Amino acid sequence: MPSVFEDPEGYMRDFQGRMAAMVERASSLNEAMATASATAASPDGEVEVTVAVGGSLQELRLTPAIKQMSAQSLAEMIKAVYREAAEDAGRNATGALADVFGEDNDLVRQARARTQGED
Structure with missing residues (x-):
């Protein structure tokens, strides 16, 4: 990286290039997330x-078969299915982070440790 004192124009070009790369990565991450x-x-x-x-609930679909279930059984089933979807969404988010930042990134390692701890 050029020195701001020895090569201010080179420093600014390098800085602008790094900022453009960050904007691109942020855009890619937004799309992936x-x-x-x-x-x-x-x-x-x-x-x-x-x-x-x-973890925000986007959609809940129930079939008429739930009418044969007790309220408690239905509640337990909804919670179990929600938990599975939430864990999958967490893994998907971690995969998106890895795609954008690479596997050898502190943020990705922390996210992997967190999602593996949920299994």
Whole structure:
């Protein structure tokens, strides 16, 4: 990297190049995170849940088969399917981080450690 005192123009070119690269990576990360949601379903498909990065519930679909279930069984099933989708969304987000920043990045390592701790 050029010195700001010895080569101010070179320093500015280098700085502008680094800023442009950061903007590109941020844009790539935004796009990747927008698609990192995950959907999970119960074994027989009575419950389907879509969860975004961060755990926000995006969609909950229930089939008429739930009418045969007790309220407690349905609640447990929804929680289990939600948990599966949330864990998948976390792994998807970590994959998106790795795609943008590379596997050998502190942020990616921290995210991997966190998602592996949830398994």
